[in-house]
Amino acid sequence: MAATEILLRVRDYDLAATLDSGQAFRWQKEDQEHGRPAREFQDHAGEPVTPVCSWVGVIGKHWVRLTQTRDGIRAETDRPVADWRWLHDYLQTGAELDIVLKTFPDDAPMRDAVTACRGLRLLRQDPWECLASFILSSTKQIVQIRQIVALLCERFGEPINSCSVEPAARFDSATGRTLQFAFPSPDTVARISEAELRACKMGFRAPSLLAAARGIAEGGFDLERIRQLPYTEARAELMKLRGVGGKIADCVLLFAYGFDGAFPVDVWVERALQQLYFPRRRASDKRLRHFAATHFGPHAGYAQQYLFHYMRTKLK
C-alpha cells in the first residue's frame, strides 16, 4: 500500500552517528538547517529527554526525512511510496549488527569504540554518487565536501519536490545549501565544463570528476561490473580512474558495494591506529596498513568505521 510515511522497526540503530560519520555528505539535521534552536523535551518528572532528531536528505530521486524514534526510524517522503525497498537497502536495516560486532577483535580500543558508538551502521549508497563524492573528498574536510556536493547538486541536479521547505525557502542563502536536488548523473556531469565544476569549489578535483563521469557515460567504465569482481580486482579497477587511489577506492567499495573487508586508511584512522594500537613507538605507514589488513577480521571495514567515528567524535 502506498504511503508517505513508514516506521522502520529496527533495534540498535544510531541514526545520527550513521548519517554523520563521513560516509554520506547530503544529510542535514533539520533544526540546524532552519536556524531554529534544537527542540528540547522534558518528561513528566522534568528530566530532559533526548531531543527528537530529524535528518533530511535525498536518496536517488526521493526526498526523505528520517527521525529516530523509540521503536526504530520514522521515514517521511514527499509523495506516496508503494515499495520501500530502496530505503531499507540504503539504511541496511536488515544487516545483523550483533553478528558483525562479534567478529571484531577483542581488544580494549575496539571495545571502547563499540561502546562509544553503539548503533553505528554502514550505509549502502549509489556507486556513482559515492565515487563522485569521494573523488571530491581528497584533502578536504567533511564540512567542505558537503558544501561542494551541495553546490554540484543544486546547480546541476534534477529538481525534486519537497514538503519540508516552502518554495520561497528553496535556497538557503545563509548556508548556500539546499537538499531538493538529485545527485547529477554521470551523463549530466560529463556535459559540464571544467570551469563550471571548478566554480562549485572543487578545485583540482574537477578534472578527475569530469574524467570519471565521461568514462562512465561513454561506456568505457562499468560501475555495475565492479559488483561482480573479487575485492582485489574491484579495487584495482576503481584505481584506474584519475584521482582514485587506494583510500578512495576502499571508501567506494565499503560504502557503495558492501565489500566489508575494505579498510580505508585516512589521517583519522591512521591516527587512531597509531594512538590506540602503537602508543609507544611510531609505526611505519607500511606496518599500519599490514596491521589494518590482518587484525580486524572479515568485517574490517565496519571496525574501521567505528574507529573513525570514535576518534573523530570522542577522542580528537
Add this chain to the structure above:
DNA sequence: GTCCAGGGATTCA
C-alpha cells in the same frame, strides 16, 4: 622520496 594542487573551517597567537 618530494612537492604541488582550491580554499573554507578551525585553531592559534
Add this chain to the structure above:
DNA sequence: TGAATCCATGGA
C-alpha cells in the same frame, strides 16, 4: 582579528 594549520589524497 589576522596568521597558520588542517583537510576521509593522488599524481607528476
